[in-house]
Amino acid sequence: MDESKKTGTTTVGIKFNGGVVFASERRVTAGTLIAHKKMEKTIKIDDNLAITTAGLVGDAQQLARYLKAEVEIHKMRTGAPIKVKAAATLMANILAETSYFPYEVELLLGGVDSEGAHVYSIDSAGGAIEDKYATTGSGSPFVYGVLEDGYKEDMSLSEAINLALRCISAAMKRDSASGEMIDVAVITQKGFKFMTDAEVLKRLKKLGIELQK
Numbered sequence: 001m002d003e004s005k006k007t008g009t010t011t012v013g014i015k016f017n018g019g020v021v022f023a024s025e026r027r028v029t030a031g032t033l034i035a036h037k038k039m040e041k042t043i044k045i046d047d048n049l050a051i052t053t054a055g056l057v058g059d060a061q062q063l064a065r066y067l068k069a070e071v072e073i074h075k076m077r078t079g080a081p082i083k084v085k086a087a088a089t090l091m092a093n094i095l096a097e098t099s100y101f102p103y104e105v106e107l108l109l110g111g112v113d114s115e116g117a118h119v120y121s122i123d124s125a126g127g128a129i130e131d132k133y134a135t136t137g138s139g140s141p142f143v144y145g146v147l148e149d150g151y152k153e154d155m156s157l158s159e160a161i162n163l164a165l166r167c168i169s170a171a172m173k174r175d176s177a178s179g180e181m182i183d184v185a186v187i188t189q190k191g192f193k194f195m196t197d198a199e200v201l202k203r204l205k206k207l208g209i210e211l212q213k
Contacts, residue, residue, distance in 0.1 A: 008177015010139030011041055011052035012167045013108040013119040014151070015132050016160035019188035020110045020117050023164035024052050025139075025172055027179040037180045046071050047192050048081050048111045050185055051091075054137035055105035055124070063103060067091055083113045088120040088128045096126025106136035111187045139171025139178040146170050157186065162207060165200070169209050182211070 011024040024041035027034060042052050043064045049071065053060035070090055074082045082090075088109050095103055102124045109128075110119035121134040133151055135143040146167045155163070161184060172178045182204075184195040195203075204211055 008139070008175060009041060009054035009137030010135070010143060010168055010171035010175060010178040011054055011108055011137055012135045012143050012147070012164055013052065013110050013133060014147075014155070014160045014164055015110075015117045015119050016155040016157055018117070018157060019112050019186060020050075020119055021157070021160040021164045022050055022052050022108065022110065022185045022187075023168050024183050025168055025178045026181050026183065027177065028057060029177045034179075040183065042183045042185045042194075044185070044192055044194075045087070046075075046081055046111075048113060048187060049084060049087055049109070050111060050187060050192065052108040052136065053105060054107070055103070059103040059105050060107075063091065063094065063105065063107070066094060081113065083115065084109070084111045084118040084120070085115075085130075087111075088118075088122060088130070092122055092126045092128040094126075095122065095124055108134055108136055112189055117187075135167065137171075137178070139168075139175035142171040142174050143167040157188070161186070161195075161203065165204060165207060165209065169204070169211065172211070 008029045014021045022042045026039050028036035028039045044050050071082050107122040120128050120130050122128045133147050150163045168182045186193045
């Protein structure tokens, strides 16, 4: 990728007992330039589904629009929300079909359906892998260390949110391309919710984490 078009990011997706937590920071970089400080990298696709984006902003936004449209068409045709696996397969196929002129992105896709909670990592070549947790972006090496130390089966919602915040804050301390504020989204059978900045800051304070901007 052209150096001037490189962007840094940290995102994470974590399954817990009852749903999925996604978290991401807001900094956008172009080389060494901090180009934007309020980028939404966790994107709601439907009440049961979200993606996180790392890579070129334009590519990520275009793919999110494609997926939202396809998910809405699916609901109109079937009267039911799309399964998470089907959405991951759809996105993987879109990326695979453009392999000669690839989208410069890494995506996490996940949510909740009748079969439970799911998190998929999707690469720019169209590979899709389901796991209990995943991370993308330039800060991901720091996140994996926190995940592998802190993840456990059947985590509660509160435990998953705390782990996601520790993951992103750890990356922000060591990865210069990750910074500003942390966005947190929670998906359960009850629906989709973004935590407010005030809620995030309150929890960070309770955890004893000072936000590295």
